[in-house]
Structures are given as C-alpha cells and as structure tokens.
Amino acid sequence: MMKKVVIATKNRGKVKDFEAIFGPLGYEVVTMFDVAPDMEIEETGTTFQENAILKAETLSKALNMLVIADDSGLMIDALNGEPGVYSARYAGDHDDEANMDKALKNLQGVPTEERTARFCCCLAITGPDYPTETVFGTCEGIILEERRGENGFGYDPIFFVPSKNKAMAEMTPEEKGAISHRGNALQLLKEKINL
Numbered sequence: 001m002m003k004k005v006v007i008a009t010k011n012r013g014k015v016k017d018f019e020a021i022f023g024p025l026g027y028e029v030v031t032m033f034d035v036a037p038d039m040e041i042e043e044t045g046t047t048f049q050e051n052a053i054l055k056a057e058t059l060s061k062a063l064n065m066l067v068i069a070d071d072s073g074l075m076i077d078a079l080n081g082e083p084g085v086y087s088a089r090y091a092g093d094h095d096d097e098a099n100m101d102k103a104l105k106n107l108q109g110v111p112t113e114e115r116t117a118r119f120c121c122c123l124a125i126t127g128p129d130y131p132t133e134t135v136f137g138t139c140e141g142i143i144l145e146e147r148r149g150e151n152g153f154g155y156d157p158i159f160f161v162p163s164k165n166k167a168m169a170e171m172t173p174e175e176k177g178a179i180s181h182r183g184n185a186l187q188l189l190k191e192k193i194n195l
C-alpha cells in the first residue's frame, strides 16, 4: 500500500505541485477534495504562518490525523509587498485571471528593474501526536508585462524566474518544484521530519 500525505488545501494547482514533489517519494497526495469537500476554512490570519497553522490545525482536529497545510502568495516590491497574504482575494474572489490583471495594471509603467517580486510559502504540519511546526520558502522573480506559458496556476504566467530564464508557467511541475517557494519549503520540512 502506498504511503499517504494529507494536505489541507482545495487548490488544484497546489495539489499538482505537491504531487510532483511527493509522488517520487512514494506518497499518494490526499486533499480536502477527498476527505473534507464541504469544509470551508476561513483564512482570518494576517500572516502566511497564521493561516497555514489555522488550515492545518482545523483539518487535523476534524480528521484526527497528521496534516500539512500551505499558505502562500506573491509579494511585489513596487506595490509594498502586495498582494501578499491576500493574494487569492486580490481582485475579489479567487479569480486567477482577474488577480493577474490587477497586478499588471498596478505595475503599468514600472520598469523591469523595479518589477522584482517573490513567491512565499509557509507550510504547517500538525497531528494528534505531533506539535505544530512551520517552515518557510521563497522564490525570487520579476513580474512580466504580459502572460507567458500554460502550466501552473495563480500568478505563474506573469512570474519570470531569471535563474531558469522562464516564466513559472513555462515550467513542468517537476521543474517548478525544484526551484519554487513550495519546493524550497518542502525541502526544509523534509529535514525536520522523516518524509
């Protein structure tokens, strides 16, 4: 039987990212779509860490199981770190296209060298016999002037990664996992627990 890892997410893009990383380690990724499709966890925190802990602890208590949660977002320097913790709701309600349009609009006329940004990811892990722990990963990039690539999710089409000379949405899930904020955070998590 395959080992399982439970992730407190309802974002199909994140699920793909996690599968690219956990699959090769021999894990089946189980998500809220499988175990708690009707549960809505309100993200009331003001930091990635608070929200990651909130999501992990809520699902873990409901299932009485070890759970990992991901809270993440995009921080754009020229916009004073916006949209940050509010990335998913930047233009309203969880609409990736509208969110990207809003970011591009707010950066109109800003030159390339000032379009620096980073993706941030906080992962929280908690369980019945496991005290809550968090790790943090980032990925540096530049906000493009228009979308590039078809892969990924969220802000991936407008996020250019200089070290790969590609937009995040031009990478395969495996390529993305090797350099992404999520991949970097998971690397740290692996050093803490025996994945």
Ligand SMILES: O=c1nc[nH]c2c1ncn2[C@H]1C[C@H](O)[C@@H](COP(=O)(O)OP(=O)(O)OP(=O)(O)O)O1
Binding pocket: 008, 009, 010, 011, 014, 043, 070, 071, 072, 073, 074, 087, 088, 089, 099, 119, 152, 153, 154, 155, 156, 168, 180, 182
């Ligand atoms: O690798 C990424 N590539 C592109 N965009 C990304 C990435 N990672 C986070 N993001 C953006 C998407 C969303 O606008 C927000 C996450 O918000 P966040 O609340 O953590 O996730 P979510 O509500 O979509 O799913 P859930 O809370 O069920 O895990 O940051």
Ligand SMILES: [Mg+2]
Binding pocket: 043, 088
């Ligand atoms: Mg969310």
